[in-house]
Amino acid sequence: MSTMLTGIAASSGIAIAKGFKLETPDLTVEKKQIGDVEEEVSLFDQSLEVSKKELAVIKEKTRNELGDEHAEIFSAHLLVLSDPELVDTVRQKVRDEKVNAAFALQQVADQFIAVFEAMDNEYMKERAADIRDVSKRVLAHILGQPIVSLAEIDQEVVLIAEDLTPSDTAQLNKKYVKGFVTDIGGRTSHSAIMARSMEIPAVVGTKNITSEGAADVMVIIDGIEGKVITDPTEEQLAIYRKKQEEYEELKRELSKLVNEPSVTQDGHHVELVANIGTPNDLEGVINNGAEGVGLYRTEFLYMGRDQLPTEEEQFEAYKKVVETMNGKPVVIRTLDIGGDKELPYLDLPKEMNPFLGFRAIRLCLEMDDMFRTQLRALLRASAYGNLKIMFPMIATLDEFRKGKKILEEEKAALLQSGTKVSDDIEIGIMVEIPSTAVMAEQFAKEVDFFSIGTNDLIQYTMAADRMNERVSYLYQPYNPAILRLVKMVIDASHKEGKWTGMCGEMAGDPVAIPLLLGLGLDEFSMSATSVLPARNQISSLTKEAAAKAAAEALDMNTAEEVKAHVEKLF
């Protein structure tokens, strides 16, 4: 029977395909005495072989789609399954103690897991997770409950899951996964951001899609309205097929604007640039006609691995981005870890309020070696294009000065050793913390540019955790309080002949765009897919009318009034 659910529209577009539920199998093991031990050993051997074959397939697919780096982890997984200390011990245990293979495997694997978990090295502790992963796969086969890996999907599906982790999304194959729906998450959660950069429709935060029996029936995802229909009627299918076509048609229309500048009716030019997470996102940046990169989130270089990336690895990534952008501006943000983004190998203690805690520049200034390595890689890459460096989460001028001093030291050392470094690198800051917005006039004298990070600026200004759905009504980009802070920052930068950009979700929001244009924002950085719609919108506006509307909005009382005002005018 057809059911409709609503959630948060996380990534635009319409997807129609069979539902595929990402299940967590029940792997409870009971100890049993076995009569025919040889049969049990051969069950173990067969399960081992099947698991190895699966892993080899996953490894190949990962290599082809995501590169050697991501495939490496599966080589290690395969070796664990060939490890004589593991497999011989399990066989021996089955024979000596006449127990079932599942029980023997679990016991042996648990011993290894305990050894690795007891080590005082975070990297080694992570290996325990690897052993757990692979032994689960074999266990699932012994118990006849095979684990499905995302990389193994080989027909068109809509993915249904409670949530998707970064490593899940890394394995998604766009060719087959047409879109996804999750129980939890919001517009700015990791899976939502990934969906937008992969350009697949997604609806998140539906609360109970996984209990709706959406597996193996047709599922429609409407990533424009945030709706999901399971087991649709013929009529619904027809409506959404038409909607899907219209969406594709609009996309084709917009694609004509790829090489056009972003200019208003009255000749005011702004820069429309894109946010990226990895060099792989550059294809989307170029295809969507972005005029540069306004935010390169370098933390993805540090995530999903066992140790810090080397200077060389980082240099290669940064160099690739500036070279590919071919002289267009590339703003690279230094490591912004902490908050909702953790690095297990840094072994940082859990915090009560991670968003208010030890993260981003706070962490980098203390972990000096790690910060310097990144800065050296950035400085070296600056010789290959138009690279700008941006520090995240700056709360005080002192933090900015400290960061800049370290940067200058590394630059001097590189020049001393004869390494080429660009001599006009702009150094800017993210404005995410209200204190920095309020002090923008003082900051503007020392920084080269501002980039307003609205996701955090809004959560800190409204004191509302953006991961907490119960206070999500306080996430109000159009609240006059936010608009006033944005105005303070833009005005302060212009007074000093500097520029201000915005790299939060708000910069690509059609309701916010006229207001931001009116307030004088110079650079709008957004998901690559939002660039063309924004260019289309800006080319239909005048700066004059936008400025008038923005001035009126600043004096309004509520976010709702502002929104209604903009929607009436434009």
Next chain:
Amino acid sequence: MAQRTFKITAETGIHARPATQLVNKAGQYESEVTLEHKGKSVNLKSIMGVMSLGVAQGAEVTIKAEGPDADEALAGIAEVIKEGLGE
């Protein structure tokens, strides 16, 4: 039996990728191959054994091979080590 001592110079010691390469190499030979470090000895064909040693930069390790192709095994493994792990 053939044996040789190496000094690990790689910045990260014997971590994931180099450990994988060593174990893969050892697995190509019939001989029994062991890795010794700080008085502990593990089977070099066992990834978990090798990683559980936690060999860091600057450490000295001894590789022993015993069996019909012991010399070839040691030479092959020495090559892997010299390609980026140590000397």
